[in-house]
Amino acid sequence: ADEYGVKGLASQGITGTGKTLAGLICAKKWFEDYPTLARLIIQVPTEALQKQWYNIVSNSRIANVSRQGGGHRYDGFSPIVIVIQNSLKNLIDHSNFKNKQVLFILDEAHRAAAKGTLSWLKRFRTEQMMQGCIALSSTMKRADGGDIMEITGSDNGQPHIVYGYKDALADGVIPPFRIHVMELTDEDLTGGEKDDLEMLNKQIAI
Numbered sequence: 001a002d003e004y005g006v007k008g009l010a011s012q013g014i015t016g017t018g019k020t021l022a023g024l025i026c027a028k029k030w031f032e033d034y035p036t037l038a039r040l041i042i043q044v045p046t047e048a049l050q051k052q053w054y055n056i057v058s059n060s061r062i063a064n065v066s067r068q069g070g071g072h073r074y075d076g077f078s079p080i081v082i083v084i085q086n087s088l089k090n091l092i093d094h095s096n097f098k099n100k101q102v103l104f105i106l107d108e109a110h111r112a113a114a115k116g117t118l119s120w121l122k123r124f125r126t127e128q129m130m131q132g133c134i135a136l137s138s139t140m141k142r143a144d145g146g147d148i149m150e151i152t153g154s155d156n157g158q159p160h161i162v163y164g165y166k167d168a169l170a171d172g173v174i175p176p177f178r179i180h181v182m183e184l185t186d187e188d189l190t191g192g193e194k195d196d197l198e199m200l201n202k203q204i205a206i
Helices: 019-033 047-060 085-091 115-126 165-171 191-204
Strands: 007-013 038-044 065-068 080-084 101-107 132-137 161-163
Touching: 007 019, 019 038, 019 047, 019 101, 019 132, 038 047, 038 085, 047 065, 047 080, 065 085, 080 085, 085 115, 101 115
Parallel strands: 007 132, 007 161, 038 080, 038 101, 065 080, 101 132
Antiparallel strands: none
16 A cells, blocks of 8 residues: 555556456455445546446446446446546545545556546545555556556556566467458448447547
């Protein structure tokens, strides 16, 4: 734990190696350790990830789950909330996260190191509304130098866990593969496909 009493973990792993499952296992253990006081804030950068996490956590039946951001408003009582990072500030005054044991899971954690989001995370920490924080991402690096490991801590400047393609191949987590790069232009798409692509881009944008 750091000087604020926050237990932190930075886990860097390639896509498909179970980062979400690992976060879910940690969340389940958190609720077992703090049956009445446990709270969980899962922060994501996009609506698409919010929907994905909401479905996964709901099916896990760890506890009631709500959403904040992306057209959703936190119900004020569920122990778990999936929040889009630009709506995190709306949770700071909720009494349901005060005098509790609050675990944060930051998915695509490098995005959480954006200046504004990082400042709100630090405020949760200093106001004793964060007792644990797990950062999950395929990379912790940002071009602007923001570092989410200011919140989680690090192992001599590196994530506590680093799991790359070489590790995943050696462990049989992913099969051998080849990458083929193909170019797709607007001329290759029908009108309906262009609309679908534009909608998808909006869903995954911050």
